[in-house]
Every structure is written in structure tokens, then in C-alpha cells.
Amino acid sequence: MTITIDKIALFLGIVLMLIGLYGAFSLKSIIRIILSLSIFDTGINVLIVSLGYLKGRTAPIIDGDKVTVENIFNVAIDPVPQALVLTAIVIGFGVTALMLVYALKLYQSKKTLDINQFSDLKW
Amino acid sequence: MRNSFLIILIAAFAWFMYDIFSEYQTQEQLNKTAAYYNSNEPSEAGAANVVTAIVVTYRGLDTLGEVTVLFLATLIIGFILKNKAEKIIDSKYKTSEILETGAKVLVPGSLILGVYIFINGHLTPGGGFQGGAVIGSAIVLLLLADPNKIVSHKLMNFIESTSGFFYVVIGILGLIIAGGFLDNRIFPLGKLGSLISAGAIPLIYSFIGLKVGAEISGIVNNINETELTDKL
Numbered sequence: 001m002t003i004t005i006d007k008i009a010l011f012l013g014i015v016l017m018l019i020g021l022y023g024a025f026s027l028k029s030i031i032r033i034i035l036s037l038s039i040f041d042t043g044i045n046v047l048i049v050s051l052g053y054l055k056g057r058t059a060p061i062i063d064g065d066k067v068t069v070e071n072i073f074n075v076a077i078d079p080v081p082q083a084l085v086l087t088a089i090v091i092g093f094g095v096t097a098l099m100l101v102y103a104l105k106l107y108q109s110k111k112t113l114d115i116n117q118f119s120d121l122k123w
Numbered sequence: 124m125r126n127s128f129l130i131i132l133i134a135a136f137a138w139f140m141y142d143i144f145s146e147y148q149t150q151e152q153l154n155k156t157a158a159y160y161n162s163n164e165p166s167e168a169g170a171a172n173v174v175t176a177i178v179v180t181y182r183g184l185d186t187l188g189e190v191t192v193l194f195l196a197t198l199i200i201g202f203i204l205k206n207k208a209e210k211i212i213d214s215k216y217k218t219s220e221i222l223e224t225g226a227k228v229l230v231p232g233s234l235i236l237g238v239y240i241f242i243n244g245h246l247t248p249g250g251g252f253q254g255g256a257v258i259g260s261a262i263v264l265l266l267l268a269d270p271n272k273i274v275s276h277k278l279m280n281f282i283e284s285t286s287g288f289f290y291v292v293i294g295i296l297g298l299i300i301a302g303g304f305l306d307n308r309i310f311p312l313g314k315l316g317s318l319i320s321a322g323a324i325p326l327i328y329s330f331i332g333l334k335v336g337a338e339i340s341g342i343v344n345n346i347n348e349t350e351l352t353d354k355l
Contacts, residue, residue: 021133061247061248079160087185087189094196101345102203
């Protein structure tokens with residue numbers, strides 16, 4: 001396995017996903033589980049952005065210097081994954097905020113954040 | 124038992140991802156969708172930042188849905204953390220001198236930076252969501268420095284609902300004047316790269332920025348007030 005310069009972001013995204021997955025399954029504190037899920041989310045976002053990368057190209061912003069209206073076709077990368085990831089980040093923020101508020105409510109009800117204490121739905 | 128199962132699961136996932144990683148080849152050419160956006164966007168939408176044009180114009184309905192999801196999250200958080208009306212002032216939440224002074228210096232600057240980011244969303248990397256997040260972080264700093272500070276819920280709700288309302292109004296104007304819902308050509312496109320250009324994109328992104336900023340501040344404010352009333 002060789003990690004070339006254009007695959008670093010892809011590799012990083014996968015590593016972040018693995019860290020997040022391991023944390024979400026192994027940790028006991030609810031806050032830490034939420035953090036792990038957040039890291040997993042970030043990993044997916046990095047992975048999607050890296051899929052839009054093209055070798056030696058730059059951001060799709062017309063600045064009149066390096067990228068102009070004439071040559072944007074040949075020097076700019078794929079803008080679609082970036083637009084999609086912007087959506088994904090905002091949704092991720094909303095989900096994380098909701099999870100944190102639920103954690104706050106759970107703490108108020110039992111005065112603990114240990115996931116093993118919340119076994120009411122277990123049978 | 125439980126741990127070995129976890130390790131097997133992680134290893135399986137890693138193997139699955141390794142397969143994708145080793146097979147993946149970086150593309151040499153843009154695919155058809157990206158080529159269309161990159162070559163036609165400057166003449167169709169007139170924004171210097173192609174990503175902004177996609178988010179606000181081509182996929183404008185998507186962004187409206189996204190803002191709605193964020194609004195719903197705020198609404199549910201406000202519903203779960205039903206606060207008592209009055210806020211209890213407690214002097215034991217005194218924070219350090221450095222934080223208070225730093226907040227006094229940094230909060231106005233952060234607010235202006237947020238406004239700058241969402242006004243220039245069609246020219247630079249940035250936009251409504253990013254600018255809104257910066258405004259939200261300014262409110263976080265304000266509340267960290269002084270947890271007893273009262274940030275008006277009414278003002279936040281007013282900013283949020285009016286900007287959401289005008290966002291939809293601009294969308295419907297596009298339906299009447301220009302080619303479709305959320306079409307940005309209701310105003311002239313202007314010169315590419317200048318501040319007032321790209322039709323309605325700066326206006327829409329400013330409304331999104333105000334809305335997101337108000338929503339994030341509202342969430343933080345709600346959590347902060349619950350913390351205060353809960354501990355007493």
C-alpha cells in the first residue's frame with residue numbers, strides 16, 4: 001500500500017472513521033460516545049471531499065489570476081462534493097447538538113453519564 | 124468476548140475500506156456534472172465561487188431543506204429544555220478576569236468577521252453557514268465570559284423567522300420574475316468578482332447567515348440557561 005500525495009486526504013478520512021467507530025463502541029461515557037460519532041462524521045466528510053480532488057488542480061473559485069473564466073475547466077477541481085459536504089456538515093451539527101441536549105436530559109434524570117446505567121430498554 | 128467482537132468488527136470495516144482505498148485512482152478529467160458546473164456557472168449564475176452557486180442556486184431547494192432541518196433541531200432543543208421564564212442571577216459563576224477582558228475585545232470583532240464572511244460568500248471560500256457559525260461562536264464566547272448575561276430569546280427568534288421568511292420570498296420572486304424557484308437572476312448578474320454581483324446570491328446567503336447565526340446562538344443560550352437553573 002503506497003500513500004501518494006493525492007490520496008492523503010482519503011487515507012486520513014478512513015483513519016478518522018475507524019477511530020470514531022472504535023470510540024463509539026468501546027467507550028462508556030455518553031459525552032465521549034457523542035464525540036466519537038462526531039469524529040466519525042468528520043472522517044466521512046474528509047473522505048467525500050477527497051473524492052473530488054484532481055491531481056495538480058486548485059479550488060473552483062474564479063480569482064482572475066490563476067483561475068479565470070476561460071481556463072476554469074482545466075485548472076479547477078470538482079465542486080459538487082464540496083457543496084454536498086457543506087450540507088452534511090450542517091446536518092451533522094444539528095444532530096450533534098440534539099445528542100448533547102439528550103445527554104444533558106439523561107444526566108438530569110439519573111445524575112450519571114455511564115451508558116451501562118441506562119438499561120431501561122434492555123430485556 | 125465483547126472486546127474481541129469489537130476488534131473483529133473494526134478489522135472487517137478496515138479491510139472493506141482498504142479495498143476501496145487501494146483500488147481508488149484519482150481522476151484526470153472532470154466528470155460530466157462537474158464539467159457542466161465549472162464551464163457554465165460563470166455565465167449562468169455569475170458567482171466567482173462555483174461551490175456557492177451550486178449551494179444557493181442550482182441546489183437551492185436542497186439548501187432550503189437544510190435550513191429547515193437546522194430550524195427543526197433548534198425547535199426540538201427549545202422544546203426539550205423548557206426553561207423557566209426568569210433567569211436566576213448567581214454571583215458564584217464568576218469567571219476569570221482574562222476571559223472577561225478577552226471577550227470584550229473579541230466578541231465585536233468576531234461578529235464583524237461573521238458578517239464579512241457571509242456577505243463575501245459568492246467571492247471567497249465562505250458563506251452563510253460558515254459566517255453563521257462564526258457569529259454563533261461569538262455568542263458562545265460572550266456566554267463563557269459571563270454566564271449570567273441575558274441574550275434575548277425574542278430578538279433571536281425575530282431575526283431567525285424574518286430572515287427565513289425573506290429567504291422564501293426571494294425564492295418565490297424568482298418563480299415570478301426569473302426562470303424558477305430560487306433563481307438568482309431576479310437582479311442583474313453584474314460584473315463577475317465584484318461585491319454586488321451574482322444576482323440574489325449575496326442577499327440569500329446573508330439571510331442564511333443571519334438565520335444560522337441566530338439558530339446556533341439560540342441553541343447555546345438554551346443550554347446555558349438550563350445549566351444555570353438546574354444547579355440551584
